[in-house]
Amino acid sequence: MYRFILACYGVPKSSGAEAAIDITTEFVEHHPWHSNVTCTWDGERLILQADNDFDSDGLALIDEFSDSISAYIAELFDGDIKIESITNVPTEA
Template sequence: MYRITLECYDVSPAEGKEAARDITEAFRLHYPDENNAICTFLDGKLRLVAENDHDPDGLNLMDEFSDNITAYVGAFDGDLKLVSVETLD
């Protein structure tokens, strides 16, 4: 099992808080392979933390997060970064 943390920078405050709620809900409803997914917004950053057993490099989750950013933030010109991948016992 892996715990993956991703961050998306330069999100406007007008969109960030609502996008975080919408992304958390989207992962809960539409991504059954991603466990305990929580998206938060703070200081212009959307942060997604999720657990799964199939993505040791975090690339699949990054792709899914990117799709959701596009859906809930709209025109986006910021950066998306893999912060960490932790192996859980």
């Protein structure tokens, strides 16, 4: 199992808090292949944490995070998504 922390930089401050709630809901309700998903706003960036067992490099999660950001932030902005960390998490037997 992999645990990812992604961050999107450049998000408009007026949209961040609401987008974090919407993105968390989107992943929980429509992306069941990811678990333990949370998206938070720290005042500067959106931070997505999620676990999955198939995306060792995080590229699929980045793509889905990007799609969600586009869906929930109407204001155009030049953002950048970065992988903050990928951790191999042991699964319970």
